Amino acid sequence: MNLVFLGAPGTGKGTQAVRLAKEYNSKHISTGDLLRAEMDKGSELGLRVKDIMARGSLVSDDIINTVIENGLEAGTSYILDGYPRTIAQAEFLDNFFGKMGEKLSFVINFILSEEEIIKRLTGRRKCRKCGKDYNLYFNPSSKGDDCEACGSVLYQRPDDKKEVIINRLKVYNEQTKPLLDYYTKKNILKNIEARRPIDQIFKDLCKVIQD
Numbered sequence: 211m212n213l214v215f216l217g218a219p220g221t222g223k224g225t226q227a228v229r230l231a232k233e234y235n236s237k238h239i240s241t242g243d244l245l246r247a248e249m250d251k252g253s254e255l256g257l258r259v260k261d262i263m264a265r266g267s268l269v270s271d272d273i274i275n276t277v278i279e280n281g282l283e284a285g286t287s288y289i290l291d292g293y294p295r296t297i298a299q300a301e302f303l304d305n306f307f308g309k310m311g312e313k314l315s316f317v318i319n320f321i322l323s324e325e326e327i328i329k330r331l332t333g334r335r336k337c338r339k340c341g342k343d344y345n346l347y348f349n350p351s352s353k354g355d356d357c358e359a360c361g362s363v364l365y366q367r368p369d370d371k372k373e374v375i376i377n378r379l380k381v382y383n384e385q386t387k388p389l390l391d392y393y394t395k396k397n398i399l400k401n402i403e404a405r406r407p408i409d410q411i412f413k414d415l416c417k418v419i420q421d
């Protein structure tokens with residue numbers, strides 16, 4: 211089973227992808243996480259994408275398709291989170307899965323208002339050391355600016371600043387939203403209302419898969 215998690219930034223795709231991957235023994239691939247890991251390593255790819263990501267724009271289809279091409283193998287079940295984000299990427303993925311003898315089972319579209327997205331993203335914090343996620347509004351650390359789990363300092367992603375979020379939403383509306391139509395035509399799009407407790411959303415996702 212191969213799934214794509216679609217939706218604007220901040221709709222909770224990553225949180226659900228991690229959980230679902232555990233439940234169904236799938237591999238969670240977040241292209242954003244892969245690119246951030248390259249930046250942390252200081253690799254050539256990381257340096258190439260750093261400014262683009264900081265602005266909230268998309269890295270080129272060629273670069274991201276190569277990342278996917280190198281990261282996916284036949285016979286594994288994937289949850290793709292944050293990929294594809296353009297029609298060209300979606301076409302590449304169809305082609306690539308076809309060559310591997312795989313196919314895309316479903317595309318889950320996470321729906322949330324822009325107002326809620328902005329609140330969630332501006333409040334998002336992460337521990338530098340252990341990676342634990344927090345949110346100032348919904349899930350604050352009991353240790354303030356420090357991580358409850360390991361005591362290290364929490365940080366805000368540079369692209370979670372308000373002005374960058376506005377650009378990320380614009381980019382989503384212009385370049386990623388057309389994928390809704392693309393996958394509706396293929397009859398594999400499932401909508402999920404994302405303004406609900408994490409457990410409820412997870413239950414719905416499991417139901418979609420079991421059905």
Ligand code: AMP
Pocket residue numbers: 219241242243245262263264266267268269270274291292293294295299369378
């Ligand atoms: P994310 O963590 O999914 O919000 O991604 C963070 C940033 O990584 C995005 O704003 C883009 O700059 C870049 N990125 C991640 N996935 C893609 C993709 N599929 N296509 C182009 N850029 C991407």
